[in-house]
Amino acid sequence: MDSLSERATSRPDPATVSHIAAILKERFGERATTSDAVREQHANTLTWVENQPPDVVVFAETTEEVADTVKLCASHRVPVIPFGTGTSFEGHTNAPFGGVCVDLSRMNAILAVHPEDLDCVVQPGVTRKVLNEHLRDTGLFFPIDPGADASIGGMVGTRASGTNAVRYGTMKDNVLALTVVTPAGEVMRTSRRARKSSAGYDLTRLIIGSEGTLGVVTEVTLKLHGVPEAISGGVCPFPSIGAACEAVIATIQSGIPVARIELIDEVQVRAVNAYSKLSLREEPQLFLEFHGSEAGVTEQAARFGEIATEFGGGPFEWTTQAEERTRLWQARHDAYWAAMALKPGWKGFSTDVCVPISRLAECVEETKRDIAESGLIAPIVGHVGDGNFHVLPLVDPNDDGAFANAMAFVGRLVERALAMEGTCTGEHGVGQAKMKYLEAEHGAPALDAMRAIKRALDPLNIMNPGKIVDV
Amino acid sequence: MDSLSERATSRPDPATVSHIAAILKERFGERATTSDAVREQHANTLTWVENQPPDVVVFAETTEEVADTVKLCASHRVPVIPFGTGTSFEGHTNAPFGGVCVDLSRMNAILAVHPEDLDCVVQPGVTRKVLNEHLRDTGLFFPIDPGADASIGGMVGTRASGTNAVRYGTMKDNVLALTVVTPAGEVMRTSRRARKSSAGYDLTRLIIGSEGTLGVVTEVTLKLHGVPEAISGGVCPFPSIGAACEAVIATIQSGIPVARIELIDEVQVRAVNAYSKLSLREEPQLFLEFHGSEAGVTEQAARFGEIATEFGGGPFEWTTQAEERTRLWQARHDAYWAAMALKPGWKGFSTDVCVPISRLAECVEETKRDIAESGLIAPIVGHVGDGNFHVLPLVDPNDDGAFANAMAFVGRLVERALAMEGTCTGEHGVGQAKMKYLEAEHGAPALDAMRAIKRALDPLNIMNPGKIVDV
Numbered sequence: 001m002d003s004l005s006e007r008a009t010s011r012p013d014p015a016t017v018s019h020i021a022a023i024l025k026e027r028f029g030e031r032a033t034t035s036d037a038v039r040e041q042h043a044n045t046l047t048w049v050e051n052q053p054p055d056v057v058v059f060a061e062t063t064e065e066v067a068d069t070v071k072l073c074a075s076h077r078v079p080v081i082p083f084g085t086g087t088s089f090e091g092h093t094n095a096p097f098g099g100v101c102v103d104l105s106r107m108n109a110i111l112a113v114h115p116e117d118l119d120c121v122v123q124p125g126v127t128r129k130v131l132n133e134h135l136r137d138t139g140l141f142f143p144i145d146p147g148a149d150a151s152i153g154g155m156v157g158t159r160a161s162g163t164n165a166v167r168y169g170t171m172k173d174n175v176l177a178l179t180v181v182t183p184a185g186e187v188m189r190t191s192r193r194a195r196k197s198s199a200g201y202d203l204t205r206l207i208i209g210s211e212g213t214l215g216v217v218t219e220v221t222l223k224l225h226g227v228p229e230a231i232s233g234g235v236c237p238f239p240s241i242g243a244a245c246e247a248v249i250a251t252i253q254s255g256i257p258v259a260r261i262e263l264i265d266e267v268q269v270r271a272v273n274a275y276s277k278l279s280l281r282e283e284p285q286l287f288l289e290f291h292g293s294e295a296g297v298t299e300q301a302a303r304f305g306e307i308a309t310e311f312g313g314g315p316f317e318w319t320t321q322a323e324e325r326t327r328l329w330q331a332r333h334d335a336y337w338a339a340m341a342l343k344p345g346w347k348g349f350s351t352d353v354c355v356p357i358s359r360l361a362e363c364v365e366e367t368k369r370d371i372a373e374s375g376l377i378a379p380i381v382g383h384v385g386d387g388n389f390h391v392l393p394l395v396d397p398n399d400d401g402a403f404a405n406a407m408a409f410v411g412r413l414v415e416r417a418l419a420m421e422g423t424c425t426g427e428h429g430v431g432q433a434k435m436k437y438l439e440a441e442h443g444a445p446a447l448d449a450m451r452a453i454k455r456a457l458d459p460l461n462i463m464n465p466g467k468i469v470d471v
Numbered sequence: 472m473d474s475l476s477e478r479a480t481s482r483p484d485p486a487t488v489s490h491i492a493a494i495l496k497e498r499f500g501e502r503a504t505t506s507d508a509v510r511e512q513h514a515n516t517l518t519w520v521e522n523q524p525p526d527v528v529v530f531a532e533t534t535e536e537v538a539d540t541v542k543l544c545a546s547h548r549v550p551v552i553p554f555g556t557g558t559s560f561e562g563h564t565n566a567p568f569g570g571v572c573v574d575l576s577r578m579n580a581i582l583a584v585h586p587e588d589l590d591c592v593v594q595p596g597v598t599r600k601v602l603n604e605h606l607r608d609t610g611l612f613f614p615i616d617p618g619a620d621a622s623i624g625g626m627v628g629t630r631a632s633g634t635n636a637v638r639y640g641t642m643k644d645n646v647l648a649l650t651v652v653t654p655a656g657e658v659m660r661t662s663r664r665a666r667k668s669s670a671g672y673d674l675t676r677l678i679i680g681s682e683g684t685l686g687v688v689t690e691v692t693l694k695l696h697g698v699p700e701a702i703s704g705g706v707c708p709f710p711s712i713g714a715a716c717e718a719v720i721a722t723i724q725s726g727i728p729v730a731r732i733e734l735i736d737e738v739q740v741r742a743v744n745a746y747s748k749l750s751l752r753e754e755p756q757l758f759l760e761f762h763g764s765e766a767g768v769t770e771q772a773a774r775f776g777e778i779a780t781e782f783g784g785g786p787f788e789w790t791t792q793a794e795e796r797t798r799l800w801q802a803r804h805d806a807y808w809a810a811m812a813l814k815p816g817w818k819g820f821s822t823d824v825c826v827p828i829s830r831l832a833e834c835v836e837e838t839k840r841d842i843a844e845s846g847l848i849a850p851i852v853g854h855v856g857d858g859n860f861h862v863l864p865l866v867d868p869n870d871d872g873a874f875a876n877a878m879a880f881v882g883r884l885v886e887r888a889l890a891m892e893g894t895c896t897g898e899h900g901v902g903q904a905k906m907k908y909l910e911a912e913h914g915a916p917a918l919d920a921m922r923a924i925k926r927a928l929d930p931l932n933i934m935n936p937g938k939i940v941d942v
Contacts, residue, residue, distance in 0.1 A: 116724060116829040159669040170667050172676070173644060188916035194825040195857045196641050197894035198630040198680055199912055200901055200939050201921045205643070205676035209669055226726035253587060255697035295766070354665040358587040386666045423668035430671055441670055445659035449928060450672045456927030457920060468671050 011098035012078050017055045020078055020100065024058055024069065031059040031106075042083050042093060042101040048347045048395065048403065049091035049433055054081055054101035061106050063179060063187055063218040070216065071185030073100050073462055080183075081464050082212040084124065084154030089350045090431025092158065092211050096466040102216060104153050110134050111219070118224045119176055119193065124153020124217050131222075140224040143168035146427065147333055153217045158429035159209030163332070166252075166385030167259040167291065168225060170427070172208050179219035180207055183458040193221055206453070211429055212464040214457050228291035232301045233260070233325040234318025236308045237283040241265055241368055241380075244284045245361035247311040248384045252357055254307065256300050260289035261385040262332055265368070268339060268379035275338030276331035286384075287332050288318070289325070332381075339379045339392045346394045349378075349406040353417035354388040354426025363420055364389060367413055374409050388426035415440075430468045438469065482569035483549050488526045491549055491571065495529055495540065502530040502577075513554050513564060513572040519818045519866065519874065520562035520904055525552055525572035532577050534650060534658055534689040541687065542656030544571055544933055551654075552935050553683040555595065555625030560821045561902025563629065563682050567937040573687060575624050581605050582690070589695045590647055590664065595624020595688050602693075611695040614639035617898065618804055624688045629900035630680030634803070637723075637856030638730040638762065639696060641898070643679050650690035651678055654929040664692055677924070682900055683935040685928050699762035703772045704731070704796040705789025707779045708754040712736055712839055712851075715755045716832035718782040719855045723828055725778065727771050731760035732856040733803055736839070739810060739850035746809030747802035757855075758803050759789070760796070803852075810850045810863045817865045820849075820877040824888035825859040825897025834891055835860060838884055845880050859897035886911075901939045909940065 012020070024032035033039075039053035055078075060066045073080045079099025086093055095101065107123035110131065114120065115138050122131060129149045131142050144155060146162035154160070156178065161170035168174065177191040190203035207214055238244035241263075248261055264272065264285045273280055286308075290300040297320065305316040319325060331338075340348050355363045364380065371378045371391070382389025391413060393406040414424045414437045424430075424437040439447050447469065454461075454471050461471055483491070495503035504510075510524035526549075531537045544551045550570025557564055566572065579596035586609050593602060600620045602613050615626060617633035625631070627649065632641035639645065648662040661674035678685055709715035712734075719732055735743065735756045744751055757779075761771040768791065776787040790796060802809075811819050826834045835851065842849045842862070853860025862884060864877040885895045885908045895901075895908040910918050922942050925932075932942055 114827070114829065116720065117827040118724070119827075159667075159673070161667055165667065169644075172673065173640070182916055182920070186916040186919075188920060189914055190917060192889075192894045192912065193827050193892040194859075194888075194894045194897065195828070196630075196632055196636065196825055196859065196897050198896045198898050198900040199894045199905070200680070200909055200918075201685075201924055202630070202643065202673075202676045202680055203917055203920055205673045206924075209671070209673055214672075249587065253589070293767075293770075299764075354667055356585070356588045356590075356664050357666070358585065388665075388667065417665075418663075421664040423663045423665045423670045425669045426665065426667050427669050429669040434670070438671055441663065443660055445653055445657040446661060446674055447671075448657075449653070449659060449674055452927040453672055453677075453924060456923040 012055070012076065016076055016078065017098065020072065020076055021056045023072060024056055024100065028058055033057050042086065042103060044091045044094045045086060047089050048349050049094065052094040052096050054095035055098045057101045057103055059103045059106050063181065066102055066181045066216050066218050067185045067187055069100060069102055070181050070183065074183065074185055074460060077460055077462065079462050079465050080216065082153065082157070082216045084151030085127065085149065087148035087150050088154065088158055088431060089428045090433040092429060092431040092467060094432060096432070105151065107218065113138060115140060117193070119221055120224055121219060121221050122152055123219060124151060126152050128152065128155070135224065139227050141227050142222055143225055144171055144174055147336065152220050152222065156208050156217050156220060157211045158427065161383065161427045163260045163262055163383055165383060166261060167257060172205055174223045175204055175208055175220060176223060177221040178204055178207050178217050180215040180217055182215045183460065183463045188215070209429070211431065211467050213454060213467050214463060230294040230297045230320060231289060231291055231325065232297035232318055232320045233289035233328065234301065234316055235280065235328060236286045236288065236313050236316040237281045238286065238311065238313040239283065241284045242361045242365050243311045243313060244286055245364055245384065247286065247308050247313055249357050249360060250307050251304055252385055254303070256303055258288060258300070258385055259291040260287065262287040263380070263382040263384040263389065264332070264335065265380040267377070268335060268381050271338040271342050271379055272331045272335060275341050276334050278331055287328060335381045336392070342377060343394045346396050349393040349395055349410065350390065351410050351413065352388060352390045352426050352428045353413055353422055353424060354386060355417050355420045355422030357387040359420040359422065360384060360387050363416060366416055367391065370409060370412055374405055376406065376409060386426065387422070432467060435468065435470070483526070483547065487547055487549065488569065491543065491547055492527045494543060495527055495571070499529055504528050513557065513574060515562045515565045516557060518560050519820050520565065523565040523567050525566035526569045528572045528574055530574045530577050534652065537573055537652045537687050537689050538656045538658055540571060540573055541652050541654065545654065545656055545931060548931055548933065550933050550936050551687065553624065553628070553687045555622030556598065556620065558619035558621050559625065559629055559902060560899045561904040563900060563902040563938060565903060567903070576622065578689065584609060586611060588664070590692055591695055592690060592692050593623055595622055595691060597623050599623065599626070606695065610698050612698050613693055614696055615642055615645055618807065623691050623693065627679050627688050627691055628682045629898065632854065632898045634731045634733055634854055636854060637732060638728060643676055645694045646675060646679055646691060647694060648692040649675055649678050649688050651686040651688055653686045654931065654934045659686070680900070682902065682938050684925060684939050685934060701765045701768045701791060702760060702762055702796065703768035703789050703791045704760035704799065705772065705787055706751065706799060707757045707759065707784050707787040708752045709757065709782065709784035710754065712755045713832045713836050714782045714784060715757055716835055716855065718757065718779050718784055720828050720831060721778045722775055723856055725774070727774055729759060729771070729856055730762040731758065733758040734851070734853040734855040734860065735803070735806065736851040738848070739806055739852050742809040742813050742850055743802045743806060746812050747805050749802055758799060806852045807863070813848060814865045817867050820864040820866055820881065821861065822881050822884065823859060823861040823897050823899045824884055824893055824895060825857060826888050826891045826893030828858040830891040830893065831855060831858050834887060837887055838862060841880060841883055845876055847877065847880060857897065858893070903938060906939065906941070
């Protein structure tokens, strides 16, 4: 395999960088930059993962510009790193081998809305909030909600999900088709706009979750959903995290079509109370939301209330008033910043795992014990209807042992989830930080298949190299 | 690429066949056979596609037996063709380059049911009816219903869907994980049992719909759903096929969570009346089913009735009585055999396409005109809530021009669907017969990507060669 010897596995030499940068500046003017500040902003900034800036940042405005940039990079064996809003956690946007970051935030047009087909076509830089604002008068909405106001392209990359996934699925369930610039700089359509198809390999799902390692997404056809006639929601305290998890399991098993069911542990409740000016009881809390008809959402809320009581929880205080619900959910969405505010100046070690729901209570309780024994401050929040939860160990950057302590904790968390038939990440993705867990999760044959796919589609290894799998 | 010269692109020579057959008979006894009758039964039998039998048929009973058979075939560059129930339509089980058919029907164990996680683990030879029979006392069911009592493994292969897909999705939405024997004979797990994951490339979805060309599925973890508290269903005539389709579009757009919405045109109604002893009005009919609470299914049926009236249809006669619904749905499920009975001795040319639902009425009406102008007898049935419909041109085997006439009709049908942003197959798959349409549907870059994946995962081209893409 001669081409392997030409693959990008180290930073391009300074002469190549200068040459590429000059060509890009010639073509894109001020939309191509080598400024230190801009390069650093385009590498990992949100978590403990070391910032590894690209050599050049290009602000692309069309699929053709992306394709031309990729072709240029391919011809010089220079890496290409796609960038949306930079809100990922696992080092996805880092450039360990340098290269050109393609910032897609200016490709933010909503190209078409087809209310009659319940779909729309958007550029990758559109954020989920902008899309939903645009859809407001159509009676439709896009449900995937990972917390951050991420870009749709980035959400494709990490197979994002979030609070609504228990009812509406994840990105894999809500994308109909993609336009992708391939590692050779060709423009590929992965599918048609029909709701379903059996016409060949599922390239759409292969790109979703591939974190920019197989191409740059430049257009996304999304499924939309009707805004529910009525919404009810509320908050319910529980005497223990185990009781809260058991109530979640019973709710899912009873077939209540809950739209959101979120766990916030007592550490996170303290953080949220302080940050969002709430006065929730400092106990584990479940945040819930129900979508349906007026009668339906009332019935669902009442049924959940009964389940909560069975497990010693409650009172379940709920409302169909939009304003009160919005305030609660804002608090949930601010959870990350609220947690970070517990220890100003400390670093967050955001991580997530997902287990079959029957193991959820056990997994969360063991994790709480582990946190206590490790002396960590580590709030837990979770999309627990899917068996998915997040832990955010906070690390004092001036304490030498703290980083290793948190890292070891994450390793045990993953090990625990895998032992329960779970996954090392339910929605954050692999990036750089979780690569080391993939062999334990998938086994050698599956990992070999992933590597073979990466080599086949990106033989020069220029597409976001050093993420998901090493090849 | 030296290995390409060793790839399976012609039938193995007789000496190799004898050698392989002898080894397999030694290992499997009567479970390996070269009998003409058995070989022919394991190639395409249901449609016009020419029967191309394998050289040997092996009835495997364990993953290990499949793996050993694949390893043996790989070492002699002999094709492997997985076989479930043989109910596919596009020549999927044919052996154009000979080889060993691995019949998985004896791998029919239900390995685990996890009611608390709403999932189960089955071997590929379990059929959907057997699975639902097994689940009867759990309050759970597996919704995917392609008509035939297909095997779960085969349904994975073709990315099957059917009548319930409008509410419950297709196989791609209802499989959590697979065990796959790779083309090298290794045993690969594609995923864990967690409800969601962002841990690397989506191998599960890549295998679903790959029609046995990337490996042999030997274990499937399926999502299950709660049996609805109440079901209502019924039949509604319409004055024209256009009016029926418009009613479908309005129903989907209005957000009624219909579980099944099936179109049967007047030709098929005549066939069904004769075959299933019904007396439906010989007009286009919609068959519907609603799942939910007692109050919910009554409300949904009433709302649909109003929509039908708006489009000149009705009366919508519906019931919550199980017996009457079962009789109706049996008639729908017998549609294929009822159509074939219109012309005993003739061949069926079963085909399907799928378009965005806003184009459905137009596509079906143009197709009806085309059928009339072509002088074909070709009933239409469809899972129209997804924009998916089937046409079954019947061909007199003694009429030399009839075959070409039907073939040309299918070509125009696909062209029409593609022009409307649709797909050449919504659920039957590509097999041999639809390969020629893939370039027009996907374009060269996507087809190149599919070929690259096939070459990367099956470098010897032994897994069901001559299907989906030529490499």
